[in-house]
Amino acid sequence: MSEVMPDFQLARPTTLDEAVVALATPEARIIAGGTDLNVQLRMGLAAPATLVDLSLISALKTLESSTSGTRIGAGVTLADLASDERVAAYYPAITEAAALVAGPTHREVATLGGNLCLDTRCLYYNQSHWWRKSNDYCLKYQGDICHVAPKGNRCRAAYSGDLAPALMVHDARLEIIGPDGIRQVMLADFYREDGADYIDLKPGEMVTAAVLPPPKGPSGYRKIRVRGAVDFPLAGVAVEAEETKDGKRFTIALTGTNSCPIMVDMPDVLTDDPNAFFANLNKAVQKAVSPQRTTTIAPHYRRLSIAAMAARLARELV
Amino acid sequence: MKRIVNLNVNGRQVEDVVADSLLLVDYLRDRQGLTGAKKGCDGGECGACTVLVDGRPRLACITLAASVDGAKIETIEGQAKNGRLSALQRAFHENLGTQCGFCTPGMIMAAEGLLKSNSDPTEDQIKTALGGNLCRCTGYVKIIRSVQLAARATAEATQ
Numbered sequence: 001m002s003e004v005m006p007d008f009q010l011a012r013p014t015t016l017d018e019a020v021v022a023l024a025t026p027e028a029r030i031i032a033g034g035t036d037l038n039v040q041l042r043m044g045l046a047a048p049a050t051l052v053d054l055s056l057i058s059a060l061k062t063l064e065s066s067t068s069g070t071r072i073g074a075g076v077t078l079a080d081l082a083s084d085e086r087v088a089a090y091y092p093a094i095t096e097a098a099a100l101v102a103g104p105t106h107r108e109v110a111t112l113g114g115n116l117c118l119d120t121r122c123l124y125y126n127q128s129h130w131w132r133k134s135n136d137y138c139l140k141y142q143g144d145i146c147h148v149a150p151k152g153n154r155c156r157a158a159y160s161g162d163l164a165p166a167l168m169v170h171d172a173r174l175e176i177i178g179p180d181g182i183r184q185v186m187l188a189d190f191y192r193e194d195g196a197d198y199i200d201l202k203p204g205e206m207v208t209a210a211v212l213p214p215p216k217g218p219s220g221y222r223k224i225r226v227r228g229a230v231d232f233p234l235a236g237v238a239v240e241a242e243e244t245k246d247g248k249r250f251t252i253a254l255t256g257t258n259s260c261p262i263m264v265d266m267p268d269v270l271t272d273d274p275n276a277f278f279a280n281l282n283k284a285v286q287k288a289v290s291p292q293r294t295t296t297i298a299p300h301y302r303r304l305s306i307a308a309m310a311a312r313l314a315r316e317l318v
Numbered sequence: 319m320k321r322i323v324n325l326n327v328n329g330r331q332v333e334d335v336v337a338d339s340l341l342l343v344d345y346l347r348d349r350q351g352l353t354g355a356k357k358g359c360d361g362g363e364c365g366a367c368t369v370l371v372d373g374r375p376r377l378a379c380i381t382l383a384a385s386v387d388g389a390k391i392e393t394i395e396g397q398a399k400n401g402r403l404s405a406l407q408r409a410f411h412e413n414l415g416t417q418c419g420f421c422t423p424g425m426i427m428a429a430e431g432l433l434k435s436n437s438d439p440t441e442d443q444i445k446t447a448l449g450g451n452l453c454r455c456t457g458y459v460k461i462i463r464s465v466q467l468a469a470r471a472t473a474e475a476t477q
């Protein structure tokens with residue numbers, strides 16, 4: 001790995017207003033916990049003129065919960081999120097996903113905002129500068145072709161954040177602040193299927209919080225990874241089970257298999273024939289994903305695993 | 319860009335000029351001569367660079383020195399007091415919790431972070447807390463045992 005950090009100026013605002021001003025400067029980039037961005041800076045994957053450090057902004061660190069819902073500040077650390085009893089009681093998928101991000105020392109500083117905005121990942125991208133240079137770079141950064149799908153015209157890097165699907169099954173909205181004020185967007189609409197342009201965040205904008213309505217039912221999160229204790233999801237799945245008047249309805253969201261986290265279309269409710277239902281659920285998940293050769297683990301294995309995890313988790317929630 | 323930072327390093331107050339892009343691990347190793355924190359992977363994957371920042375474990379290789387301005391930094395060099403090893407250092411030494419020693423400073427600092435918040439951890443809690451620290455020698459069993467024995471020794475000493 002390259003020893004050289006690029007030269008940049010670090011801005012350390014203490015209020016949101018100061019942060020918005022700092023972000024309006026040319027080539028400014030947000031740094032929160034830095035557990036992903038600092039790695040990328042070392043690899044030459046970014047060269048910001050200014051880094052805007054959010055860690056001193058106390059307004060981003062609040063977690064409020066009431067009967068009308070829950071608001072989690074973008075600066076809340078994953079260690080705090082994973083140990084919050086209210087979140088565990090209402091949104092277990094979020095607790096489980098937070099506790100499975102990276103390792104315990106990362107989670108001490110890693111934030112919700114950094115996790116949701118986490119850059120997409122690929123075998124050909126998360127490499128040192130000399131490695132990428134000797135491969136003529138790639139479509140996502142400094143190059144012209146995607147080595148995963150050379151005939152295609154878009155980057156296939158995989159979105160690999162754990163928290164997005166867990167928040168999506170609970171209908172989370174994002175609160176975003178920028179030069180034009182505050183706006184809200186459904187988390188599911190925040191992402192797009194393009195590894196090089198995966199989130200709807202305009203220059204100068206930042207995520208301030210995730211807002212959750214009261215839960216509709218119990219939920220959970222499962223993932224597979226190469227290193228059991230510390231690793232990005234090869235595939236991850238969140239499921240929420242809602243009791244409706246027609247029967248149990250499942251909401252399923254996936255990560256690690258596409259360039260953005262995705263929701264699975266599951267119109268049916270649990271029928272009298274659970275075996276057939278869960279076999280269909282398994283098939284629906286297999287159909288929804290399109291894992292690519294972005295990791296050392298075969299796409300087909302990731303497809304089968306995520307479908308099996310989804311069906312097993314849904315069964316556990318019945 | 320450069321700035322002045324004030325840090326408390328192993329109990330000593332220091333004021334220093336650092337580049338905004340300087341990493342904490344480079345500051346500690348190159349500027350303070352504290353080479354206990356190791357660069358194992360240099361990318362947040364191995365835990366060899368673990369130090370305590372305000373009492374909590376932190377990966378110094380992916381932390382900007384300027385971002386911990388005002389903090390209290392503890393490294394392996396500050397663990398022995400008046401020539402006496404800390405409970406964890408002694409336990410690692412006596413129970414083969416350390417072999418080649420490369421992972422040891424990080425292991426001990428991560429374990430120190432755990433014991434500061436939980437003086438009587440279960441085996442699972444120890445495994446979770448040290449989950450981000452790689453060791454290529456010991457096979458981890460003796461490390462976990464060392465942490466358990468250090469916790470017990472501290473409890474007995476304070477009884």
Ligand SMILES: Cc1cc2nc3c(=O)[nH]c(=O)nc-3n(C[C@H](O)[C@H](O)[C@H](O)COP(=O)(O)OP(=O)(O)OC[C@H]3O[C@@H](n4cnc5c(N)ncnc54)[C@H](O)[C@@H]3O)c2cc1C
Binds near residue numbers: 031036054
């Ligand atoms: C060894 C290792 C293992 C890892 N394993 C996992 C894993 O299993 N699962 C996982 O999901 N992640 C993993 N990560 C990545 C990372 O640790 C987490 O995703 C973490 O939550 C990122 O949060 P952060 O605050 O450190 O983000 P940073 O590194 O500070 O930022 C990440 C990105 O988000 C942007 N950003 C940060 N905050 C905001 C905001 N409020 N608004 C807009 N943009 C923002 C930054 O500009 C940057 O592009 C791993 C990292 C390492 C080094």
Ligand code: FES
Binds near residue numbers: 358363364367368
């Ligand atoms: S050197 Fe910091 S985690 Fe490996």
Ligand code: FES
Binds near residue numbers: 416417419453454455
């Ligand atoms: S003792 Fe050699 S790496 Fe742990």
